[in-house]
Amino acid sequence: MIEFWYEFGSTYSYPAAMRVERLAAQAGVAIEWRPFLLGPLLHDQQGLEDSPFNAFPVKGDYMWRDLQRICDQEGLALVHPSQFPRNGLLAARVAIVGLDAGWTPAFSRTVYQANFVDDRDISQAEVLAPLITAVGADPDQVLAAANSDPVKAQLKDHVRQARERGLFGAPSFITADGELFWGNDRLETALDWAVRHQNLEQA
Amino acid sequence: MIEFWYEFGSTYSYPAAMRVERLAAQAGVAIEWRPFLLGPLLHDQQGLEDSPFNAFPVKGDYMWRDLQRICDQEGLALVHPSQFPRNGLLAARVAIVGLDAGWTPAFSRTVYQANFVDDRDISQAEVLAPLITAVGADPDQVLAAANSDPVKAQLKDHVRQARERGLFGAPSFITADGELFWGNDRLETALDWAVRHQNLEQA
Numbered sequence: 001m002i003e004f005w006y007e008f009g010s011t012y013s014y015p016a017a018m019r020v021e022r023l024a025a026q027a028g029v030a031i032e033w034r035p036f037l038l039g040p041l042l043h044d045q046q047g048l049e050d051s052p053f054n055a056f057p058v059k060g061d062y063m064w065r066d067l068q069r070i071c072d073q074e075g076l077a078l079v080h081p082s083q084f085p086r087n088g089l090l091a092a093r094v095a096i097v098g099l100d101a102g103w104t105p106a107f108s109r110t111v112y113q114a115n116f117v118d119d120r121d122i123s124q125a126e127v128l129a130p131l132i133t134a135v136g137a138d139p140d141q142v143l144a145a146a147n148s149d150p151v152k153a154q155l156k157d158h159v160r161q162a163r164e165r166g167l168f169g170a171p172s173f174i175t176a177d178g179e180l181f182w183g184n185d186r187l188e189t190a191l192d193w194a195v196r197h198q199n200l201e202q203a
Numbered sequence: 204m205i206e207f208w209y210e211f212g213s214t215y216s217y218p219a220a221m222r223v224e225r226l227a228a229q230a231g232v233a234i235e236w237r238p239f240l241l242g243p244l245l246h247d248q249q250g251l252e253d254s255p256f257n258a259f260p261v262k263g264d265y266m267w268r269d270l271q272r273i274c275d276q277e278g279l280a281l282v283h284p285s286q287f288p289r290n291g292l293l294a295a296r297v298a299i300v301g302l303d304a305g306w307t308p309a310f311s312r313t314v315y316q317a318n319f320v321d322d323r324d325i326s327q328a329e330v331l332a333p334l335i336t337a338v339g340a341d342p343d344q345v346l347a348a349a350n351s352d353p354v355k356a357q358l359k360d361h362v363r364q365a366r367e368r369g370l371f372g373a374p375s376f377i378t379a380d381g382e383l384f385w386g387n388d389r390l391e392t393a394l395d396w397a398v399r400h401q402n403l404e405q406a
Contacts, residue, residue: 045261058248058371062385069382069392168261179272182265185388189272 007170008088016171035095087123093146103135211291219374238298290326296349306338
């Protein structure tokens, strides 16, 4: 098992979300999807009020080019969103609602598609509603649940867990034996680690 | 051809320096070694007065663990230096002196070994002198050349080039057609790019 920690505004979380299930299935490793918010961590750990890719343009310029190369390699479309980063709060709450019913992975992929391909404002309920419908859930019920106190508390708890476990970026992967891997480019390494340490996991 | 831009104080430059020649030979790609100083870029681009791995401990904790995993995988020893980052100015000037004679790669590898395995202070001439001897050069002559105005100017020019070409971290790789790749974990991708774009290179 590995936990997949992702943020809907995060660029490198997009290819990770699109390939994590396929690579995990090939490796025989289960994935637990862990939506969280990166903004509070960037603020508290590094004093950032914005994405580091906006705060430091030289890093942003590189990231967009690097992401384009990765998407080209993976056969994924990419459109530089007209707003970056987009606020992933509501989408993350919706993703938490779907965890028990099991539609969180499919929903999350459509949110990344909306943000990074269709250039839609994923912070808006009316943008998310058809994506909820598309995974077979009821948008009114789900959006109401997403704005309920227990779901808000669960997302806060994800952020707390992320902080306590040393996350500082997205996507991140944590194996059952507690190894942290940061970045889309560490997905293969994290899966390999999980496979090689399965005995520990089963002990 | 790819240019290998590296900084002697940089942790991820260590495994990159150790594996770049082997992987490049396998890919049939020539390597041009480009020692530079990262500190001025980190300062001017991000306002950093220290390594980001010191300024942001959560990133530092992760980096040392990640680097350990990488070194384990590559069969490279790693000792957390008692001083980090070490000042790579003199070593970078020495590396520039060796470019024409061709001993820069071998010398650079011994400097990384000194810093990240033997925990020696690579900012000191007496630490570098035996490393210069070991690659068949004369330490007195080389250290005098390293402190000459033309070599100082050449290192400054490397830093200027790095800045102009969008570098913000080390190691970085630039292909003949101008693609920038950042990080030890992008070495394979950079070599693959160089191979796939050889026609452009020869054109």
